[in-house]
Amino acid sequence: MSLRILSAALLCLGITVALGWAVLDRPAPEENLPERVTSAMPESGVEHPITAVLLNFRSYDTLLEIAVLLLAVVVALALREAQPDRPEQMGLENPLLRAVMAWLLPLILIVAGFLLWAGSYQPGGAFQAGSVLAAAGVLLRLAGVTTAWLDNAALMRAGLALGLLTFLGIGLLVMIPGVPFLTYPLAHAGTLILVIELTLTLSIGLTLISLFRLTPPYADDPDEAREQDAEAP
Amino acid sequence: MPWLDLLLGLTLVVTAALALAARDMFRAVIMFIVFGLLMALAWVRLQAPDIALAEAAIGAGLTGVLLLDTLGYLRRPFGSRVDKPGDRP
DSSP: OHHHHHHHHHHHHHHHHHHHHHHHTOOOOSSOHHHHHHHHGGGTSSSOHHHHIIIIITHHHHHHHHHHHHHHHHHHHHHSOOOOOOHHHHOOOOHHHHHHHHHHHHHHHHHHHHHHHHTTTSSOOHHHHHHHHHHHHHHHHHTTOOOGGGGOHHHHHHHHHHHHHHHHHHHHHTTTTTOOTTOOOGGGHHHHHHHHHHHHHHHHHHHHHHHHHTSOOOOOSHHHHHHHHHHOO | OHHHHHHHHHHHHHHHHHHHHOSSHHHHHHHHHHHHHHHHHHHHHTTOHHHHHHIIIIIIIIHHHHHHHHHHHHHSOGGGOOSSTTOOO
């Protein structure tokens, strides 16, 4: 037993030393990427370098990221059916939570909108705004507020795919004048990026909410669950 | 500020170790959420506010909620785990 522990410790030590050596011995970067980004900023259509990289200079990466997110939620949807939002299944019948929600919800929506809008000139953007939107959805579900429109499968799927489809569509449309895929024309770059980010925010928010909605209904007490089953047709 | 950064780094390692070593799953999940929030602070200190925002919202917030939800599901008695209403024999 002690021999196994000793060999594991030695292995860990060896990997740590190798990693440290790799970090210390890495080759110097051959080109100054921050400088290249800064010099190309006027062509990006936005003022924040990170948004410029994510949605203009390396928008292909972001496109694939969104595709992976969509794939993940499609697999999750295939494995489980979304649970309908029923207040009696939330287990949090708390009037205080609902009262707080009434105050918080507008604030959360404003923050999501601000993060999306702020993305063009300061930290923020579609991913952050989308996750704040999803937080609002999670709170709504915990408070037992029924959101019937989320149960509309066709609408939900359209919302999930909206971001990727808009991104792809704009990427393909800009090819008409004869430029490569996802090369936005300078005059409209800012608008196009904002449109893409808006749809991405909606899709990312819906993706995260639908992942949360795939969790099973809440019934702590087995007898209660049986009663619920008996009531269900 | 270097002392604060050192403290932050050490706390990160300690919370990560606590999350991994915790016997009680609930404690592990809470430690994971604490780790995520501290990680967001570390990203701010590394001058990466974009990643800090994403880490706080997705890493600590939504993942924490999903983990807690899963934990609540696992703690239920086996017979009451229902996939779909009316699905159980």
